[in-house]
Amino acid sequence: MTYVKACALSELEENTPKRVELDGTPVSIVSTEGEVFAINDICSHANVSLSEGEVEDCMIECWLHGSSFDLRTGKPSGLPATRPVPVYPVKIEGGDVLVSLTQES
Numbered sequence: 001m002t003y004v005k006a007c008a009l010s011e012l013e014e015n016t017p018k019r020v021e022l023d024g025t026p027v028s029i030v031s032t033e034g035e036v037f038a039i040n041d042i043c044s045h046a047n048v049s050l051s052e053g054e055v056e057d058c059m060i061e062c063w064l065h066g067s068s069f070d071l072r073t074g075k076p077s078g079l080p081a082t083r084p085v086p087v088y089p090v091k092i093e094g095g096d097v098l099v100s101l102t103q104e105s
């Protein structure tokens with residue numbers, strides 16, 4: 001599995017998503033509840049940036065219509081979104097946040 005650097009761990013603020021582009025893919029990096037998650041930044045309902053939404057209870061909320069996505073699985077908690085958003089494996093190494101785009105879950 002290939003990991004690429006998304007950002008430095010020190011750039012993340014708890015519960016404040018950070019949008020990055022990795023190989024042309026927009027990804028939202030989220031530090032919450034002692035873990036770091038990577039989720040595709042585009043809502044599965046429409047072309048809206050999830051990183052502009054709120055994070056709570058390990059979910060990221062789409063600000064446009066209010067569907068929330070589980071940061072661990074990408075699954076929506078309710079309508080209007082019905083499809084999951086891709087999430088990506090993350091590892092922390094030497095103060096860097098590394099993300100693998102090759103394996104979605």
Ligand code: FES
Binds near residue numbers: 043
């Ligand atoms: S665009 Fe995200 S829920 Fe509609």
